[in-house]
Amino acid sequence: MRFATDTGGTFTDLVIEDDTGGLALFKAPTNKLDPVAGVIRVLQDAADSRNQSLDQLLGTGEVFIHGTTHALNALITGNTARTALLTTAGHPDILTLREGGRVDPFDHATAYPASFIPPSLTLEVEERISAQGDVLTALRDEQVLELVEQLKQMEVEAISVCLLWSVVNPQHERQIGKLLARHLPDVPVTLSHELNPVLREYRRASSASIDAALKPTMTHYLGNLEQRLREAGFKGRVLVISSQGGLLDASEVAGAPIHVLNSGPSMAPVAGRAVTSDRNVIVADTGGTTYDLSVVHEGQIPLSRELWIGGPFVGHMTGFPSVDVKSIGSGGGSIARVDEGGVLHVGPQSQGSDPGPACYGKGGEEATLTDASLVLGYLDPGNFLGGKMHLDRKLANQAIGDCIAKPLGLSIAEAALSIVEVATEDMCQAIFDFSGSHGIDPEEAVLIGAGGAAGLNTVAVSRRLGCRKVIIPEVGATMSAVGALVTDISREFRAALMVSSERFDYEAVNRMLLDLSERCWRFIASAGSSDRESRIILSVEAHYENQAWDIVVPLPISSFNSAQDLQQLIDAFHREHYRLFAYSDEGSSIEISNWVSRVECVVGSDCMGRLSDREIVEIPSLRNCMFSGHGEVQASIYRWSALKPGQHYLGPAIIESPFTSVVIDPGIEFLRSDSGNVEVQC
Amino acid sequence: MLNRAAAIGIKLDGAKLAIVNARLEGVVRKMASTLLRSGRSGVLNRARDFSCCIVTHGNELLCAAESLPIHVLRGPDMMAASMVNYHSKLEAGDAFLHNCPYHGCSHPADHTILVPVVDGRGVHRYTVVAKAHQADIGNSQPTTYFGAARDVYEEGALIFPATRVQKNYQTIEDIVRICTARIRVPEQWLGDFKAMLGAARTGERALLALGAEYGWDYLEAFGSQWFDYSEARMEQAVNAMPNGRARASSTHDAISGVCETPITVSADVRVDNKLGHVHIDLRDNPDCQPNGLNVSEACVHTSAMIGLFNCLDSSVPKNAGSFRRIHLDLKENCIVGIPTHPHSCSAATTNVSDRIANAVQLAISGIGEGVGMAEIGANLPASRGVFSGVDPRSGKAYVNQVFLGSSGGAGNPHADGWLHYSHAGNGGMGYLDSIELAELYQPLYVRGRYLIPDTEGAGEYRGAPGKYVEIEVMADEVNVAYVTDGIQFPPQGVCGGEAAAGGRQYLKHADGEEQEIPAHGVLRLNRGQRLVSITSGGGGFGKPGSRNRSAVRRDVADGRISEQRARDVYGVEPDD
Structure with a gap:
């Protein structure tokens, strides 16, 4: 049995994978003062639901994987x-x-x-x-x-x-x-x-x-986590999710804690890669405050050195490669407002979860995307988050009426639709920018909607982008924890050796590549997984002469022995440059500035497990919903778990699960795939 | 006008306006990212000295990507107008090269590609503009800021007043051959030229798709409503300013061999907060001069607007709509007016141009409480010079502007001056070269780069401190071209704020002796020679005695000011 936890700002997610690959999901509030207590709490919840003691549950575990925002929080709070x-x-x-x-x-x-x-x-x-x-x-x-x-x-x-x-x-x-x-x-x-x-x-x-600044606190945090897991009865191996999209032993992380700065978000594209084998995948994770984007191209997840803690140019750039995740201020709690000139904006300011959207009834007076979704009928006020919270439609109406409908001269329903449309456009623009910078045309990509608020407009986003297909995974609300179950122990080793294709120093390059591969083999030996499959993947960071910014190009060979070998790299560079920027310059020399070897040791499975807790089949009910261009129509309300795999359904529809609601526009066909996910062909 | 008439019936609500605007901003961002990532020269991809924008068929600026302010507020519109004037028939597949300062370009180094967006029926709908500062443009000296050029002939740039360089999407190679025969490091220019064409074509394709999706009339209606919205936002921002009129001036140093006497630029600014208008009169200023410091008409407009926008709510959209609320009085043959051929405008985006923005924001500070901005430091110290020569490590020739350091951010009513402001026309948008890349790409050894204590313009909100940059030459011969000021007339403070320390350039000999060098020139340095470039800080805003005491103590702890200065200037005991 394997456990994966992801401590987020609001919830601590737990996914348990049993020995047959079946998954069970649990969520508990994050304990901000003692995050490990939140982890123990969600484990206890899981044990309770199985009528086991915590000791019994943990005692059967081989691997415990942990995703944490502890390093990031320490930086943000200056702790x-x-x-x-x-x-x-x-x-x-x-x-x-x-x-x-x-x-x-x-x-x-x-x-x-x-x-x-x-x-x-x-x-x-x-x-x-x-x-x-x-x-x-x-x-x-x-x-x-x-x-x-x-x-x-x-x-x-x-x-x-x-x-x-x-x-x-x-x-x-x-x-x-x-x-x-x-x-x-x-x-x-x-x-x-x-x-x-x-x-x-x-x-x-x-x-x-x-x-360096993170070392004392992370050493303490991880030591404490491991000790308390041991005390609770866990005897297996403790791994931590890295920002590079892999797993590392806790001791390795304590030695270089920068590896886990963006621990949770790095798993979204990893999970996306397990959901579909399509060539181009865009993963959009919608939370309460942010919309996080990542991509997968031919199974590769691009890394970036330009991760800013605290915002571009005003925060601190880590300079350290991590899975490229772009975050914009758009989510369920995003505030809608009309400016002095009468133009509508949604976000980047957010009401967060406290006071939250007006409909939470916790004193929020601003209209948010969640309020708009409630007004439009996309959310069930009595069954939000599986009934854990009641939403007040009157308060949502009032906030949208006062803040948006009146100044724009629209009805409340039109104003609510406008909020969703503007938020959708902002999300689409973010996807255009981000996928474009990775050479991915959204029209040739599959969009995966993850996160609790994904279902509200992922179908609308994908129609606007012209994506081929949308997938909302059944485990989408705990995407990071699920991703951790399908990834490998991995580490990257790098060398900075500036070489020009015009004056290529074969000897120095081969010596350096040999050193990199030796470091990989030592890692494989120490990771203790030599009995299982492991692989080494080489790449370079390079640019045309006089360009300032590097692109990453997979290295097709592991040593350079002839001009033909070099030509293979040059050709691969031109091809990748063409893919990213729609031009290549065969007349220009190429400068390679960094050499990268990534070692991956397999610990998990390649494909995503299925939820094992199946619910009984229910008859769909109906609810009035508003859709752009259609006005008010009756939409079918389905329980996610009651949808028959392989059967085609037609919108308007809302698919509800304890974790999310998926909005399907009128006339749009969808199905539940054999893997349990909701799929929409656009 | 036909389109406008057809569009009258279409009314977009506040949500639709937001959405179409987001789409257009997406188009210019895509253009900019194409240009940034595919450009070659350091000026382009390290200093972000480029811009991308959309101009209407009526030659009004509609939407621009975030860029150096001096590039884009005015100029693209004027260049588009000259393209329309010179070419009666615009066709799909056309592209034009423009760098003529007498027809709307900022200065000849800013090569610009204009592509008319022509719909399926042959109607010109928009013009997309991609502009990028070139490392070299074939001047008689290896610099693109030729302050000493007596006229456009001595300057020597090839001038293209909206010259067709593509027809039917095919490049007219005659023009390319003219350029490559003249421009130093021609491959680099050609790389940037292709990158600009790529960016402009990207914008063209995106706008054609948008027209097909929404219909041209709908977009036309959007444009006119978006201009009205922007004008309303501008009106409200001006309504919030104090009412009144003030005059202020900003002075460019005398530079031997360039301008023998200082050049004072004055601005008479009148804010009418009831009508929501700002009137800027620049007519009472010197005539054009026989040097490269004359400011092009585009930069005169833009720089005056920069001074004004520096004092307004930053969320006001910057386009032809908000510009309706700004009135500028200029005269012909004026150094900050409408320059006449053959006066050179080689350094029109920096030196005297910066004086306009400064004069305007200083004047606004004089109109009332809590508005305006102090004076921003000067540009183009040797640490941002154009370096050229042959790199002994590769045997290859190079010409590159380096960006090893600038400073100059001015105190304002909200915050201390931004550290890398660069100069008024830049706004801090450019990147700073890393020491390692600078040493890799040029045969240089940067011995030191740091902030200098006690050089900030003291104030309630202080200006940025100056920087020290010491460069040793690692080749037999390296040429450095630069033209700076802010030495004789360091950046002034306002509203009780004090002046910053000025800039300085000198050679540092092995025995420690310092030899002053001119503020302008093409310096020839030999192996082992050390050049020191000190950049000027920014002026302070408000009385230093009013500065937050813990901010003063932090400056002491950080070594930005001495304990003595904390006591004497800020009246704060560091150890309290």
Whole structure:
């Protein structure tokens, strides 16, 4: 038996996979002060529902997988270690200067962000290495020891080291690492070239500093989790979901906690890949506040280094590769408002869950997307979240009437439809931008709607985008936890070696590739899964000469022995560039800046399990619903679990489950697939 | 006008307006992302010195992607108008190259592709515009900001006043050959040229699809209502300003060999908050000069608007609708008016142009309490110079503008100055080069880059501090072209705020001796020589004594100001 948990901002999800592959889903409120208590609580709920003790339930488990927002929350709330940065003399402001850029040149109310580590905790090391790796100024141990004394005085709890060009010649960073280990043995240290070998010193310094700052708290958190699971009777292996779309042993994460910064969201595309084998997949996860997008292309999930904690240009860029998830401020709690000039906006401000939409009756007076859905008949006021919460339609009517219908001169129903249409358009624009940047045309993609609020307009989004097909997975409300059951233990190893296709250094490249593969094999040995399947996937980050931004290209070979080998890489680059940007430049040379090897050790299954708790068949009921272009019509209301696999149904319809409601527009055909998912062919 | 008449019957509600606007914004974002990701020169893909927008068939700016402000507020509309004037018949498949400062382009370095969007019946509906600053345009010197150019002839740029470069979607290779024969590093130019064409065609396809989906009349109705909406938003924003009239000036340094005396730009600004109008008079200013600092008509308009929009609610849409509430008085043959041929406008997006925005926002600060903005620092220090030569590591020639550091953000009623503001026309949108990439792409060794203490314009909201950038040359010969100011006249504070420290450029010899160098020139540096570029900070807003005390202490702790300065200027004891 395997357990997967995902601690989100509001709910802690649990999915239990039994030995036949059957799944059971559970949700419990997240305990913000003690997230592990929330995990134990949902496990207890599961044990209760099976008439087992917690000890009995956990005792049968082989693997416990954990997704956590603990690292992210620690960063957002500033609850991290007192961390110092050691950097090359003459460059103390790397974390302040960053990489420039701004969102709106006329927004003068937004202040320039403070650096992740304050200047008072930044120390300059007298040393310098050139772009070619030559030592221009040698490191002196005596100066480092002077800095050690300062660090002791500062009472720092963690240290990051980022020196210029350490990716080309790491000897100075290594020597500092040795001296720190000897003289400050209890203070955790992150060396930038080890953690994140990439050019651009801000990205490296940022990821090293974030990683170091998280080490004490994450070491404590994960140790506590494992200990309490053991105490509760779990004897198996504890794995943590990484931001790179894989799993890592808890001990590995404690050594480099930046790996779990975006732990939960990285699993959405992993689950999407298990839902369908289509070439292009767009996963849209709708929550209360945000709409999170990710993509899968030919089974590959793209990573990005530009993950911003706290918003583009005003937060901190981690600089560390993680599954590319784009988030916009659009969700069930998004606030609709009419501006001074009479134009409607939905989001990015959100009512969240407290006070929440007006219809929650918790004092919210603003009209939200959820209120609009209730007014339109898409939600059942008496059966929201399986009846856990009652929605007040009168309050929704009033909020929409006062805030939207009156200023726009529309009826309440028209205003509610307008809210859904504007939100839908914003979501579509976000998908166009995001999928476009990954070379995916939505018309050639399958859209997967995940998250509790996905069903409200995923069909509308997909019709507007012209997607071939929409899938709402039956386990879509716990997508991340389910994704964790179908992914592998994995880790990426990287090397920064700038090589031009014009002056290709075969020997250096082969030496580096050999080193990368050795590191993968060592990982496979330590991950202890040599008895099961494992694989190594190579790729490069490269660009045309004079371009500033890299694209990722799978490397078709594992060593370069001839011009033909090199040509294979060049051809693959041109093809990928063409796919992403609709042009390639065969006359230009190619510069490769980073080499990546990803190792994957199989622990789970390839395909997604089925829900094992089947409900009895019910006769559909009817409810009045409003649809754009159709006015008020009677829609069939189906229980999700009562839909017959393989049978075709026709909208207007609402499909309800304890976790979500799916809105099917009039005239749209849908079916429940053999895997239990709702599918709509557009 | 036929379309307008047909469109009269169509009325979009506030939701439909939002949706069509979102669609158009999607189009320009797609254009911009195509250009950003496929462009070649550092100016384009590292400094984001490019723009994409949609202009109506009536040559009015409808929608622009977020870009450097100096690029886009006015100019694309004027260029589209010149395209229409010069080419009586516009056909699908046409594309035009434009960089003529006498016909609406910002300055000759901003190569622009205009594509008329022509529907199936041959009717010109919109013009899509993609504009990108080039690393080189074939000037007589390897710089695109040629301050010393006496006229357009000495400047030497190839000038294209809406010249057809594609017909039937096929490139007219004659033009390409003219450019590649003249422009240094021609492959880089050709890469950017193709990227701009790609972006413009992307926009064209998207607009044709939108027209097919909604109908051209519906889009026409949207445009006219969206302009009305934007005008209403602008009116409301101006209603919230204090009423009155003020005059202020901003002065560009005298630079030996460029302008022998300082150039003072004055703006007379009148805010009528009842009618919701702003009137800016720039006529009382010097004539065009025999140098490259004359500001193009497009940049005069745009820079004046930047000064105004810097003082308004940032959510007011910036298009021809909101522009209706701005009235500008200009005169011919004026350095900040309508420049006449053959006066050079080589540096028209920066130097004197920045003085216009500054004069306008300083004047607005004088109209009433809690509005306006202090003076923004100057651009184009040597740390943002155009570097050229042959890289000894590869044996290849290069010409690149580097973006190693700028500063200049001015204090305003809401926040401290933005650290990398760059200059008034940039608004902080550009990226900053990483030290490692700069050293990889040019034979340079950046010995230091950091913020300099006590250089901020003190104020309740302080300006940004200046930056120190020290560059050693790692090749036998490296040329650096730059033209800066803000040395003689550092950025002023307003409403009791103080001036920032000015910029400075000098050579630092091995023995520590500092040798001043001119504020302008094409400097030839030899191996081992060290160039220091100090960028000017930004002016302060409001009295330093009113600054939040914990903000002062944080500045002390961060090393941005000394304890002495905290006491003397801000009246705060650091240890309290």
